[in-house]
Amino acid sequence: MSETTFTISELAREFDLTLRAIRFYEDQGLLSPSRKGLQRIYSKKDRVHLKLIARGKRLGLSLAESRDLIALYDPTSRNKRQLKAMLEAIDTSSSRLEQQLNDIQMMKDDLEEARKRCLKALQANER
Amino acid sequence: MSETTFTISELAREFDLTLRAIRFYEDQGLLSPSRKGLQRIYSKKDRVHLKLIARGKRLGLSLAESRDLIALYDPTSRNKRQLKAMLEAIDTSSSRLEQQLNDIQMMKDDLEEARKRCLKALQANER
DNA sequence: CGACAGCTTTACGTTTACGTAAAGGGAATT
DNA sequence: AATTCCCTTTACGTAAACGTAAAGCTGTCG
Numbered sequence: 001m002s003e004t005t006f007t008i009s010e011l012a013r014e015f016d017l018t019l020r021a022i023r024f025y026e027d028q029g030l031l032s033p034s035r036k037g038l039q040r041i042y043s044k045k046d047r048v049h050l051k052l053i054a055r056g057k058r059l060g061l062s063l064a065e066s067r068d069l070i071a072l073y074d075p076t077s078r079n080k081r082q083l084k085a086m087l088e089a090i091d092t093s094s095s096r097l098e099q100q101l102n103d104i105q106m107m108k109d110d111l112e113e114a115r116k117r118c119l120k121a122l123q124a125n126e127r
Numbered sequence: 128m129s130e131t132t133f134t135i136s137e138l139a140r141e142f143d144l145t146l147r148a149i150r151f152y153e154d155q156g157l158l159s160p161s162r163k164g165l166q167r168i169y170s171k172k173d174r175v176h177l178k179l180i181a182r183g184k185r186l187g188l189s190l191a192e193s194r195d196l197i198a199l200y201d202p203t204s205r206n207k208r209q210l211k212a213m214l215e216a217i218d219t220s221s222s223r224l225e226q227q228l229n230d231i232q233m234m235k236d237d238l239e240e241a242r243k244r245c246l247k248a249l250q251a252n253e254r
Numbered sequence: 255c256g257a258c259a260g261c262t263t264t265a266c267g268t269t270t271a272c273g274t275a276a277a278g279g280g281a282a283t284t
Numbered sequence: 285a286a287t288t289c290c291c292t293t294t295a296c297g298t299a300a301a302c303g304t305a306a307a308g309c310t311g312t313c314g
Contacts, residue, residue: 009290019291024272038279038292055230060187062270069234072241083249090242097231097238103182104224104231107196111224114199115217122210136260146261151302165262165309189300 006042008033015054025053028063030070048073059100069093133169135160142181152180155190157197175200186227196220 001007008019025031026040031049033040042050049070056066068089078086128134135146152158153167158176160167169177176197183193195216205213 007291018272020274021272023292028271040291055234058187058230059227059234060185064270069237072238075244078248080249080252083245083252086245087242090238090245094235094238097235100186100227100231103185104227107182107186108221108224110196111199111217111221115214117202118210118213118217121205122207125207125210134261145302147304148302150262155301167261191300 001041004044006047008040008042011042011047011050015050017050017054022050025050025063028067030063030067128168131171133174135167135169138169138174138177142177144177144181149177152177152190155194157190157194 001010008022011017012019012022022031026033030053031042031046033042033046035041052070052073053063053066056063056069061069072086072090128137135149138144139146139149149158153160157180158169158173160169160173162168179197179200180190180193183190183196188196199213199217
């Protein structure tokens with residue numbers, strides 16, 4: 001659209017999401033595009049949010065979890081209690097990511113073995 | 128239970144799943160425990176399957192996707208066409224894992240930044 | 255024997271994350 | 285003026301993955 005604003009289909013294309021999905025995220029309070037008449041105009045901030053949502057989706061996060069992560073980006077001033085809660089949330093997320101890294105490594109190993117078995121079977125099959 | 132068989136609650140504890148979930152996976156054809164009267168007796172193979180399911184779940188896989196991965200472990204003889212299809216499935220899964228690795232790295236970086244901001248805000252807050 | 259503990263089935267309910275019409279506004283192109 | 289394109293709202297529908305009673309079997313412990 002311009003340098004700083006985006007249409008819904010531009011974002012849909014960029015992040016491989018449907019228009020319906022993007023509107024749904026707005027419904028859930030994760031995006032807040034402005035309007036030009038009826039049409040939605042998305043800001044850079046909206047785009048960042050959507051990027052986080054898409055990334056979270058690929059890692060199996062729920063929208064609620066992505067919402068929490070988005071909140072970590074919001075530079076609103078907070079009191080001590082809130083800040084400590086944020087640090088805890090960050091730790092929880094980090095642990096989960098570590099677990100996922102582990103899972104991915106195991107799965108990669110498994111896939112590599114499966115590939116070998118497959119190739120061997122193909123060779124035996126060739127004759 | 129013994130060295131080679133498991134009860135449903137043993138597996139539930141080990142993989143942090145509910146009994147209901149495990150029974151559901153059986154319903155979906157991913158597990159096939161034998162019976163002792165009414166009670167389910169799970170084999171080592173069942174346990175392996177469940178481990179794959181749990182791992183897949185943590186990475187956001189659907190049950191259908193986990194089912195496909197489990198099939199890669201099954202050493203049934205296959206024809207050429209099937210073997211080629213398996214290799215394609217393996218490639219697809221691998222690509223997805225690479226994407227996830229990427230996503231995790233970005234998310235870790237983001238979380239680290241958020242943590243720093245948080246600590247800084249806490250410091251400013253102390254005075 | 256009674257009462258838990260742990261397992262079972264059946265079956266309806268729920269949450270999440272959208273999909274899918276149906277009907278229409280508004281600008282541009284033919 | 286009519287078509288086309290892109291966007292909109294409203295609203296009902298759906299797939300996946302279980303949750304949650306309700307009611308019953310089965311072994312063991314006091």
